[in-house]
Amino acid sequence: MTAGLDAELEVRGRLRAALSAEPGDVVAVVGPNGAGKTTLVHALAGLERARGHARIDGTDLLPLPPQERAVGVVFQDRRLFPHLTALENVAFGPRVRGTDQATARAAAREALDRLGVGDLADRRPKKLSGGQAQRVAIARALVTEPRLLLLDEPFTGLDVRVAAELRIELSRRLSDYSGVTILVTHDALDALTLANRVVVLDAGEVVQTGTPDDVAARPQTEHVARLVGLNVVRDGDVLRAFPPSAVTVALERPADSSRNHWAGAVRGAAPHGDAVRLQVGTDGGPDLIADVTPSATRDLGLATGRRVWLAVKETAITTYTAG
Structure with missing residues (x-):
């Protein structure tokens, strides 16, 4: 069994991309609007039908329904359940996977504590700030111990100070995460500080890959040049x-x-x-x-x-x- 991610995906008319990553890698995916970044996330998460393969630790995700994939997702708009508390939102994943309520709630509380929002466990999303809600969303994505973590523009809509604080917190959390992280971002700072690899998408195709330093030093597209x-x-x-x-x-x-x-x-x-x-x-x-x-x-x-x-x-x- 090959550890890490090995994917070749095609979504007709919108995406044709190959990418691979080792366990522990944080791969920043960058590109202009319409390049296929969110399509890539949706295909890996099972929210978009794709052809090809997407193997994580040797298991192909594509034949599996979303709930059976070892994948955690953080969306731009967070998508927390408005009628559930922060604790219940985070416990939802373990519960649908068959974990008993007490164990799921204990895991959820630990995940919230690790993201610094354990004291907000009883609040519903409308009582959370943008940064707090995003921390809850990250905790929800990680609580099931996924082998693939998908972060789709996780700092969108946050003010500069909150985004900076969350970037530091996320960096700490990812430093001990053994799965593969795909980070979709429009910000060069995210790619340079959080990722150890960068994939550049343009018009649904991969046009450049490399370390953040290599991509920053020799950008292949005008969009990446502007980012750096x-x-x-x-x-x-x-x-x-x-x-x-x-x-x-x-x-x-x-x-x-x-x-x-x-x-x-x-x-x-x-x-x-x-x-x-x-x-x-x-x-x-x-x-x-x-x-x-x-x-x-x-x-x-x-x-x-x-x-x-x-x-x-x-x-x-x-x-x-x-x-």
Whole structure:
């Protein structure tokens, strides 16, 4: 029997993906909207019909109904039963698997304690904050000791402070989890801090896999480049990546003969640390991002629609092959 996850899944018209993971792996799945991330979660959970196979510790999940799969799921909207207390929500999984009430409630209380919400056991979901409810949802997913844990955007809708606290708590909980975790996320911070592997989906296909550092250093898609704060320009099979801090912005065409310059219009500007991050739509090319000082923003009049030239020195560019 092979431990871990080995899956090749096809959901007609929406997903065709292969992925594998070792016990204890946390695999971050990233990609743009419509890439197939949630479809992947639903297929593994048994909520979406899929062809192929999805073996966890040697057992193929696809022929099994959802309740018989060794899978725990945390959805974006948590989906707690509104008429049950937090304790009853968490005890529900063991109970439907045949565990007696006393044992199920004891396991549920321990799971809530481990997520730091044991004192909220008697509250119903409407009396919980977003962060508290998400901790209950994670406890419910883990209480049955699944071999596969699916986390679909677990920090969506939480404010920054609550999300940061829950990210730390989840990291601690996953550090002693021996199953495989699939973490769907739109946040590079999740991928870089929680995961040891990253899978990039685009248009229902896997387009890149690797460690978080490898994917961050050599992104294969513009979406991933944006997640990790890089610009990527494709020239056939060659990709050229550079940080926004390396981009200079001017109102006139650069006087030097460097080929690394683009004309375009400012699409937007937003604070980014001590800088202002500009998004510029280049003429016939990709959108690029540039970090400029607030004073330069004022002096150059870098408002939406402003025509600008961008330039990057060759020494600031990392060149690598796609695929």
